[in-house]
Amino acid sequence: MLDILKDQFWFSAILTVILAVVILGVVAYCIYFERKISAWMQDRVGPNRVGPLGLFQPLADGGKFLLKEDIIPANVDKPLFVLAPFIAFGVAMIGFAVLPWGGVVDLDGDGVVDVTAQVADPGIGLLYLLGIGSLGIYGVVLGGWANNNKYAFFAAIRSTAQMLSYEIPMGLAIFVVVITVGNLRLEEIVLAQIGEGNVWHVVLHPFAFVILLITLFAETNRTPFDLAEAEQELVGGYHTEYSALKFGMFFLGEYAHMITGSGFITVLFLGGWHLPGVPGLQPGDVSIWAMLFKMIVLGAKIVGFLFLFMWVRWTLPRFRFDQLMRLSWKGLLPISMILAAYATTLVYLGKATNIPWALGGNAAILLIVLIYNGLLRTEITGRQANLPEVTIPAEARS
Amino acid sequence: MLIAESSLAPYASIVIVIAVAGVIAASMLILAHAVRPALKGDVKDSTYESGMPVIGDARRRFNVRFYIVAMLFLLFDVEVVFLWPWAPVFHKAAATGEAITTAGGQPASAGFLLAAMGVFAVFLVVGFAYEWRRGMFQWD
Numbered sequence: 001m002l003d004i005l006k007d008q009f010w011f012s013a014i015l016t017v018i019l020a021v022v023i024l025g026v027v028a029y030c031i032y033f034e035r036k037i038s039a040w041m042q043d044r045v046g047p048n049r050v051g052p053l054g055l056f057q058p059l060a061d062g063g064k065f066l067l068k069e070d071i072i073p074a075n076v077d078k079p080l081f082v083l084a085p086f087i088a089f090g091v092a093m094i095g096f097a098v099l100p101w102g103g104v105v106d107l108d109g110d111g112v113v114d115v116t117a118q119v120a121d122p123g124i125g126l127l128y129l130l131g132i133g134s135l136g137i138y139g140v141v142l143g144g145w146a147n148n149n150k151y152a153f154f155a156a157i158r159s160t161a162q163m164l165s166y167e168i169p170m171g172l173a174i175f176v177v178v179i180t181v182g183n184l185r186l187e188e189i190v191l192a193q194i195g196e197g198n199v200w201h202v203v204l205h206p207f208a209f210v211i212l213l214i215t216l217f218a219e220t221n222r223t224p225f226d227l228a229e230a231e232q233e234l235v236g237g238y239h240t241e242y243s244a245l246k247f248g249m250f251f252l253g254e255y256a257h258m259i260t261g262s263g264f265i266t267v268l269f270l271g272g273w274h275l276p277g278v279p280g281l282q283p284g285d286v287s288i289w290a291m292l293f294k295m296i297v298l299g300a301k302i303v304g305f306l307f308l309f310m311w312v313r314w315t316l317p318r319f320r321f322d323q324l325m326r327l328s329w330k331g332l333l334p335i336s337m338i339l340a341a342y343a344t345t346l347v348y349l350g351k352a353t354n355i356p357w358a359l360g361g362n363a364a365i366l367l368i369v370l371i372y373n374g375l376l377r378t379e380i381t382g383r384q385a386n387l388p389e390v391t392i393p394a395e396a397r398s
Numbered sequence: 399m400l401i402a403e404s405s406l407a408p409y410a411s412i413v414i415v416i417a418v419a420g421v422i423a424a425s426m427l428i429l430a431h432a433v434r435p436a437l438k439g440d441v442k443d444s445t446y447e448s449g450m451p452v453i454g455d456a457r458r459r460f461n462v463r464f465y466i467v468a469m470l471f472l473l474f475d476v477e478v479v480f481l482w483p484w485a486p487v488f489h490k491a492a493a494t495g496e497a498i499t500t501a502g503g504q505p506a507s508a509g510f511l512l513a514a515m516g517v518f519a520v521f522l523v524v525g526f527a528y529e530w531r532r533g534m535f536q537w538d
């Protein structure tokens with residue numbers, strides 16, 4: 001048994017199955033916690049009928065999704081209608097493959113490293129993640145198109161424009177890490193944040209971290225960027241016509257996407273499975289127990305981000321579409337370009353991991369942005385400048 | 399395992415992941431199809447647009463600005479895809495201080511690599527400034 005596990009291929013296969021089951025479970029309970037947290041923030045009780053504290057609610061939800069009637073309206077594009085939830089869910093479930101869950105492992109304790117606790121470790125792991133993230137758009141745009149429903153169609157083109165717009169600042173914010181580390185392999189990016197003279201990248205480039213966090217909210221269609229399903233304007237958004245399990249798959253896909261995205265930002269900026277100074281979490285710790293400990297630490301960081309996602313959802317209102325495009329093209333894109341240029345300059349000068357240089361530059365860029373915004377303050381009203389004044393009749397005022 | 403020895407080994411694992419995800423998604427759809435009720439009805443099968451009688455379908459013209467966003471995305475995403483593979487090469491050249499041999503067999507120093515990407519970036523920034531000036535990013 002152990003001999004099979006020492007083969008990276010079979011280790012990966014078994015890890016894949018375990019991770020897929022764990023992620024499905026976490027996704028199901030994400031929905032429960034989303035409801036519990038929203039209830040907590042709004043001073044309600046939340047789900048409390050199914051089992052103790054409502055803990056069996058996800059099981060009941062799953063059964064209901066499965067048994068509900070699945071309506072396929074008459075004028076939808078039927079093949080695409082079925083394909084869209086398949087893509088939305090399937091794509092969200094393959095992103096975790098390249099995340100480094102627990103470093104390298106020595107399974108039998110003979111001092112020789114046997115396998116990497118990672119499903120796949122290609123040299124272009126980061127490009128793979130970016131590509132898979134982009135594929136997520138297809139679920140939305142195919143779903144909205146196949147619906148043949150005006151609201152769903154508007155939601156689909158809106159959210160396509162949104163995801164495209166935010167992918168560029170995301171790519172440039174990640175570029176800051178890539179140029180600092182000089183590697184696209186995710187395990188190397190984690191190792192570059194550990195050891196003498198190395199710190200988590202969030203300490204070097206906090207500004208890039210914030211930009212990546214913002215774009216992550218937009219890429220996963222979470223509030224304040226959930227224009228794809230703006231109920232007041234677009235009925236249910238791109239999944240208006242979906243019911244039963246097909247709707248459920250869009251729903252589960254969104255949460256799986258959040259998990260992958262949280263793992264991604266953790267690996268890039270928050271040291272992955274590493275905690276400074278904690279024994280068992282250093283690159284030299286290769287036992288099975290160290291691997292499990294590392295997985296738990298990475299999982300805890302991901303759960304922290306999931307909580308942040310939910311916290312923001314129940315705190316902030318939704319953007320309007322013009323504000324959304326303005327933030328991306330006129331705000332995040334120029335800033336991330338400047339950050340990328342600055343990080344490249346630091347590497348050229350040999351100061352890539354020099355904390356005062358990196359932090360000073362980040363502070364200077366933040367200052368420039370604030371001054372620029374202060375000087376060129378434009379009131380965002382959503383009203384075109386060239387429209388005539390609105391005159392309110394005297395009788396309407398009283 | 400022969401495949402485990404080759405440099406393609408990570409991709410074999412990715413194929414497994416894709417297969418597992420596909421099987422889970424497909425089995426969900428098939429299982430739901432097997433157990434759910436399927437009743438037909440004229441009203442039930444009509445498009446839901448807030449209860450109004452549906453006028454026409456959704457295959458109609460929409461705002462041209464969405465096309466412009468798609469075109470701009472193409473431009474800038476090419477930049478990102480260009481930058482990412484360039485970054486490790488540049489990092490290596492800058493860190494070691496030695497010239498990198500390019501695919502054409504020419505030696506390229508870190509300064510040369512920086513200048514090459516700089517030319518590309520300048521064109522992009524000029525284009526970006528032009529788009530901004532022309533109001534391509536003006537949505538309100």
